[in-house]
Amino acid sequence: MSTTKTINLKNRPAGKPELNDFEFTTSEISELQEGEVLVNTKYVSVDPYLRGRMSDAPSYIPPFELNKPIVSGIIAEVVESKNSNFSKGDHVSGMLEWKGTQVAKGDDLLKVDPDKASLSAYLGVLGMTGLTAYLGLTEIGKPKKGETLLVSGAAGAVGSVVGQIGKILGLRVVGIAGTDEKVELLKAKFGFDEGINYNTTKNMNEAIAIACPDGVDVYFDNVGGDISEAVLFNINKFSRTINCGAISVYNNTELPKSISVQPFLVKKSSSMQGFVVFDYADKHPAGIKQLTEWLNQDKLSYSETIVEGFENIPQAFLDLFEGKNKGKMVVKV
């Protein structure tokens, strides 16, 4: 039986994850059964939400097991098939293990077309991050033409797509990001109307008020923490917040405190709602279709940070928390 390189979760991180929390090892490749395919990993998605699965606190998906491989979105190439839906040479996407080669059930895989978009796009703008942006904004945000959309983590994989969809839908779009370079990218590449660099802005509350003179109708929140606190002072009556992530506090070991949101919500008849793309699986096919259409019409741009090498997967994941990526962080194997 042959073996393959594998990355296991070694420790549950306390606070910020470290390289030491991952273990490089080898594992056996099981024998191919009827209905299964043997695939080689091509691109690996690293995402902030994986941090949640490394803890054993209850969450929306079960935690990773210790000394078992990490699982994330992966694009792979079929090298052998015992499933009539897949042939050697096909490219597929699926939630797969961090391994060089593995056996997967055909039912868990989706064929992707390398002629319609680059393979890595299926992990980003045409994958989970694009669907998160599209479904979060439309299903929870319910934006109306002419409203103001504010996006935090705006230069990230999700945020940059949220802003562009906002423009397609006729909104005024303002993005918050952490460097001048990213803010420039928001306006130049992604068509945002305004951008705010939270690292150089002393009074975020005021900066948001200036960038959003009519107030904030929809807030797509990827970060939580202090930035989201400042947004509260600028929300409009009947505003909607999509709580998509809280990357600013994922590594906190103590529960973060912030200004109580309740009085703001009461005063403004405003809503906040947690959003996880996995809850909307029935809307994924239509979402991918819409996103592909916009991409092919050149209405959507995307940024990727592509890191090379299987051995760099853990570091690429850690770099997410330092904001080192522009757009979707992907590892090419």
Added chain:
Amino acid sequence: MSTTKTINLKNRPAGKPELNDFEFTTSEISELQEGEVLVNTKYVSVDPYLRGRMSDAPSYIPPFELNKPIVSGIIAEVVESKNSNFSKGDHVSGMLEWKGTQVAKGDDLLKVDPDKASLSAYLGVLGMTGLTAYLGLTEIGKPKKGETLLVSGAAGAVGSVVGQIGKILGLRVVGIAGTDEKVELLKAKFGFDEGINYNTTKNMNEAIAIACPDGVDVYFDNVGGDISEAVLFNINKFSRTINCGAISVYNNTELPKSISVQPFLVKKSSSMQGFVVFDYADKHPAGIKQLTEWLNQDKLSYSETIVEGFENIPQAFLDLFEGKNKGKMVVKV
């Protein structure tokens, strides 16, 4: 021109309101014009939300003006009418000034029937507080039979009706209140399944977990603050919080801090939404009809604390913040 006793807002309260923030005075009664009615105040509603209107911070309704009368829900008797819809002796409800006698536009008044319910009920279970309970729970909470409903401020005017409607709709209902007597009342009079006294409970998080063994699906939040923080640890996937009030923090002069809600909302795909009954005016008539039906079927009980005397209106208002009322606080003039 005759005059009438009047209570004005003298100062905008800093923190907890005091008697000194109100001024007893007299004002002139204007001459009755076509379409108007002259009314004598019978019952005055005092409500926590009035605290908001005493500040000049932006809110869902404009602030009271200094040296002008306070306005709240009032039941009055028509003593003279130049409006064909009203006759001498009719009883009406409306948002009226804290005065003994006043002239009102007929358009702003609703006739109430003293044969169907006591006059004070039209300020409570058949008035704004009943509608707040009914519309908040059904429109925002969207409860499903068999789910668990948790209510804070449960012995209050709104909370006690929320719990009873919860039982009518087939929910498990748990209430949080501040004395053993109130907790007993929840179970004995209002049919709650369980009650928690937050003043004698050391670990609210744990107490909620015990009272809600299947977790919390709908949280009707009247209080905010520490209690709502403890609820976060017990919310279920897809749970809904109705943010109806935050009485625990209305008198804070600094913005209160609490555990960040965002990570909880993300993990649980959970929502929080501010609710103000004034936003649902189109649903008030149907709501009153449903509440009257339940009341007449003996499916709804209500508590009132009736204070006697015009001169005690400000003190009755202040007592709300000490939890001295059981159910709706009303002043009989």
